[in-house]
Amino acid sequence: MDVQVTEGGPLLSLRGIVKRFGDFVANDHIDLDIHEGEAHALIGENGAGKSTLVKIIYGLLQPTEGTIAIAGEQVRLSGPEDARTRGIGMVFQHFSLFDNLTVAENIALVLPRDQNLNGLRGRIAEVAERYRMPLEPDREVWSLSAGERQRIEIARCLLQNPRLVILDEPTSVLTPQESYRLFETLDRLKSEGRSLLYISHKLDEVKRLCERATILRLGKKVGYCDPRKESARSLAALMVGTQISDIHAPTARAAGPQRLVVDDLSIEAEEIHGVDLEHISLAVRAGEVFGIAGVAGNGQSELFAVLSGERIGTRAEAIRIDGAETGGDDITRRRLLGAAFVPEERNGHAAAPDFSLTENVVLSRHATAGVAQHGLVSFDRAKALAQSIISVFDVRKAGPDPAARTLSGGNLQKFVVGREILSEPKILVVNQPTWGVDAAACAAIRQALVDLAARGAAVLLISQDLDELFEICDRIAVIHDGRLSEALDARGATREEIGLLMTGTGHQTAAAHAH
Amino acid sequence: MTPAILELVLMTIVTAATPLIIAAIGELVTERAGVLNLGVEGMMIVGAALGFAAAYLSGSPLIGALAGMAAGMVLAALFGLLTVGLAINQVAAGLALTIVGVGLSGLLGAGYVGLKRDAPPHLYIPYLSDLPFVGKLVFGQDAFVYGSFVLVAAVAWYLTRTRAGLALRAIGDNHHSAHALGLPVRRTRFLAILFGGACAGMAGAYLSIAYTPFWSPGMTAGRGWIALALVVFSSWRPWRVVLGALLFGGATVLQLHAQAASLGLPGQLLSAVPYLATIAALMVLSIGARRKSAAPAALGQPFVAPR
Numbered sequence: 082m083d084v085q086v087t088e089g090g091p092l093l094s095l096r097g098i099v100k101r102f103g104d105f106v107a108n109d110h111i112d113l114d115i116h117e118g119e120a121h122a123l124i125g126e127n128g129a130g131k132s133t134l135v136k137i138i139y140g141l142l143q144p145t146e147g148t149i150a151i152a153g154e155q156v157r158l159s160g161p162e163d164a165r166t167r168g169i170g171m172v173f174q175h176f177s178l179f180d181n182l183t184v185a186e187n188i189a190l191v192l193p194r195d196q197n198l199n200g201l202r203g204r205i206a207e208v209a210e211r212y213r214m215p216l217e218p219d220r221e222v223w224s225l226s227a228g229e230r231q232r233i234e235i236a237r238c239l240l241q242n243p244r245l246v247i248l249d250e251p252t253s254v255l256t257p258q259e260s261y262r263l264f265e266t267l268d269r270l271k272s273e274g275r276s277l278l279y280i281s282h283k284l285d286e287v288k289r290l291c292e293r294a295t296i297l298r299l300g301k302k303v304g305y306c307d308p309r310k311e312s313a314r315s316l317a318a319l320m321v322g323t324q325i326s327d328i329h330a331p332t333a334r335a336a337g338p339q340r341l342v343v344d345d346l347s348i349e350a351e352e353i354h355g356v357d358l359e360h361i362s363l364a365v366r367a368g369e370v371f372g373i374a375g376v377a378g379n380g381q382s383e384l385f386a387v388l389s390g391e392r393i394g395t396r397a398e399a400i401r402i403d404g405a406e407t408g409g410d411d412i413t414r415r416r417l418l419g420a421a422f423v424p425e426e427r428n429g430h431a432a433a434p435d436f437s438l439t440e441n442v443v444l445s446r447h448a449t450a451g452v453a454q455h456g457l458v459s460f461d462r463a464k465a466l467a468q469s470i471i472s473v474f475d476v477r478k479a480g481p482d483p484a485a486r487t488l489s490g491g492n493l494q495k496f497v498v499g500r501e502i503l504s505e506p507k508i509l510v511v512n513q514p515t516w517g518v519d520a521a522a523c524a525a526i527r528q529a530l531v532d533l534a535a536r537g538a539a540v541l542l543i544s545q546d547l548d549e550l551f552e553i554c555d556r557i558a559v560i561h562d563g564r565l566s567e568a569l570d571a572r573g574a575t576r577e578e579i580g581l582l583m584t585g586t587g588h589q590t591a592a593a594h595a596h
Numbered sequence: 597m598t599p600a601i602l603e604l605v606l607m608t609i610v611t612a613a614t615p616l617i618i619a620a621i622g623e624l625v626t627e628r629a630g631v632l633n634l635g636v637e638g639m640m641i642v643g644a645a646l647g648f649a650a651a652y653l654s655g656s657p658l659i660g661a662l663a664g665m666a667a668g669m670v671l672a673a674l675f676g677l678l679t680v681g682l683a684i685n686q687v688a689a690g691l692a693l694t695i696v697g698v699g700l701s702g703l704l705g706a707g708y709v710g711l712k713r714d715a716p717p718h719l720y721i722p723y724l725s726d727l728p729f730v731g732k733l734v735f736g737q738d739a740f741v742y743g744s745f746v747l748v749a750a751v752a753w754y755l756t757r758t759r760a761g762l763a764l765r766a767i768g769d770n771h772h773s774a775h776a777l778g779l780p781v782r783r784t785r786f787l788a789i790l791f792g793g794a795c796a797g798m799a800g801a802y803l804s805i806a807y808t809p810f811w812s813p814g815m816t817a818g819r820g821w822i823a824l825a826l827v828v829f830s831s832w833r834p835w836r837v838v839l840g841a842l843l844f845g846g847a848t849v850l851q852l853h854a855q856a857a858s859l860g861l862p863g864q865l866l867s868a869v870p871y872l873a874t875i876a877a878l879m880v881l882s883i884g885a886r887r888k889s890a891a892p893a894a895l896g897q898p899f900v901a902p903r
Contacts, residue, residue, distance in 0.1 A: 140778070161776070161778030165778075173773075177772075179765075179770050182769060187766075189762060190779070
């Protein structure tokens with residue numbers, strides 16, 4: 082596989098790219114040059130327009146204005162297939178894989194039509210060997226880990242011998258060890274003269290890999306630099322526009338009594354490809370933030386459903402809230418015991434997208450805030466409560482009481498977290514509270530969780546973001562394949578320790594043979 | 597039961613199964629692309645009405661079958677415009693299609709009620725077709741029966757061996773990924789819906805041209821719904837459709853014989869046996885494979901291209 086080299090000008094050159102969706106301007110006159118063999122970072126917050134720009138480069142969207150040139154030739158990309166034949170490959174953030182197809186089938190789908198599929202196995206093996214990415218062509222994708230899935234995406238991309246590889250937040254679902262291996266592969270790609278466009282908001286990764294960076298904010302290009310010469314802090318300031326305040330966590334909190342106890346909880350998964358929970362035990366004390374780390378799809382959503390009472394079917398004594406056996410109770414009974422829950426998906430799970438904020442207050446607080454009595458809703462009380470959430474948590478919105486879906490991710494998340502925290506719960510279970518949330522809202526939410534714990538509540542935080550867990554947790558346990566590790570003291574634990582547990586090393590050997 | 601009678605029973609089972617196989621294999625392809633079309637019954641009965649009319653007027657069962665297919669495709673195209681073009685709820689559109697189809701067939705077939713024409717000829721190969729027991733069963737069927745088996749084989753080959761079939765399965769599994777990779781989600785789904793319509797129309801035409809052979813309103817008698825159930829029964833695998841259709845056809849024929857043998861049970865109850873058997877089979881299957889459902893993951897979800 083030799084990479085074709087063009088002398089002189091940039092491999093990819095964007096000039097004045099504008100993309101409008103109705104009145105909304107996602108990309109506002111963006112220029113971008115990527116040279117041969119260069120690793121170029123595209124940094125920005127969620128909503129800065131990174132994904133839109135990348136979709137334009139990959140032919141998925143057509144720019145409203147502006148020009149694209151590849152190796153000096155101005156082009157109009159008719160679609161991803163066109164982009165691929167011109168040497169642009171893409172590794173998607175939420176992998177564009179098909180769970181019920183095999184690895185080989187997933188790869189075969191995007192190869193050019195004129196390529197014979199008969200020799201495919203050999204070529205997959207060749208790429209796997211060359212980049213040290215083991216792949217099993219006959220496995221179905223749903224049975225693979227996130228790291229293995231990403232290898233398929235990368236192999237699929239490399240089989241087309243691309244000159245430019247776009248990677249969209251490639252480490253967001255990987256363990257630290259998996260990220261390390263990914264970086265080895267990326268270094269190898271660079272050494273072959275391929276260009277990389279690396280999209281991330283993890284600034285240390287960008288500093289490690291890239292020699293150029295373009296920074297976007299609110300659809301506009303706001304900076305261009307050599308990230309190796311910048312500090313993570315100066316990059317963050319460019320990206321966000323303002324300084325982000327640090328979280329103030331009180332040191333050495335007094336460990337109070339156990340408020341939330343999970344005792345040997347096992348339950349079979351309900352969904353296809355779901356994860357069975359096996360012998361999960363944990364205890365969260367008053368005043369403590371207890372973190373559960375893990376790669377997505379290892380039982381986090383199943384655990385959340387069982388803890389919240391969305392799924393009932395455990396022994397009553399398997400879940401205890403302040404000593405009360407509540408495993409057989411529904412979600413309202415658990416709320417009445419002083420628990421509150423914030424699920425992962427804000428649009429459609431934590432909030433009904435087309436309901437107003439006031440109506441959304443009623444959904445989770447009907448029993449605990451006196452907004453619904455004898456089957457009747459008191460909208461005055463609900464509205465007052467919604468307003469206090471909005472002012473306490475600084476929720477920015479359009480109009481007095483808009484539909485939930487019109488709020489930005491960060492503001493809606495502040496609203497749903499605030500809705501639960503204002504009930505002063507004794508126990509709060511949150512799943513991925515800052516996923517896809519802008520940095521300012523992210524800091525506000527984490528601070529609110531820390532403050533709640535400081536007031537004596539037990540907070541259980543399920544998160545895939547190790548930075549977040551280390552920032553605010555007192556203890557961290559790791560969930561892998563439906564089993565929970567021993568809890569480690571967050572101040573004594575290292576990322577490597579947590580990372581090893583995330584891959585299941587330790588209690589893996591027996592389980593691996595059972596599969 | 598003598599071998600001759602047994603052969604006759606088996607013959608009737610095969611002919612009862614044929615329309616189910618044809619309609620179900622079409623719906624299977626549609627569902628594998630991620631579209632649930634509940635309008636099979638409607639497309640089938642319009643195919644029956646128009647197919648009979650065309651065969652009667654032209655004298656050719658081939659033209660009848662083609663007319664039936666065309667009728668199914670026209671209705672399917674309407675469904676496709678609504679569900680693929682406008683991303684309307686597939687369940688609602690499918691149910692509406694059935695209601696429209698049943699009404700429309702009554703109108704189209706009004707002038708043909710009570711008319712009769714001869715069934716298309718059965719295959720006859722000297723000596724082979726005269727073999728005892730298997731002769732007629734294997735070598736003495738009509739073109740629809742052989743055609744249905746060729747159709748199943750072709751669909752099985754298409755889905756598992758061709759690139760286009762792979763793309764179709766991928767689109768049914770995850771239309772967002774498929775779109776991100778540049779696979780034509782809407783076009784593929786529309787074509788799959790048309791194929792399903794053609795099959796349903798042909799199945800209907802088989803009923804009125806070869807099975808009865810005459811047209812009467814409501815003659816599909818729920819076979820479109822059975823075909824839908826068979827797709828689930830088959831776990832979306834082509835050859836299992838044949839197995840399911842033969843089981844259902846068997847139950848249909850056996851209850852007729854049970855009625856003839858006057859077991860003392862009400863005829864209505866015996867007529868319900870095949871349908872009860874279908875429900876029972878679905879229950880057994882879904883209990884057995886509670887978590888290993890083979891349903892296409894994107895089945896029934898309308899696709900709207902994201903920003």
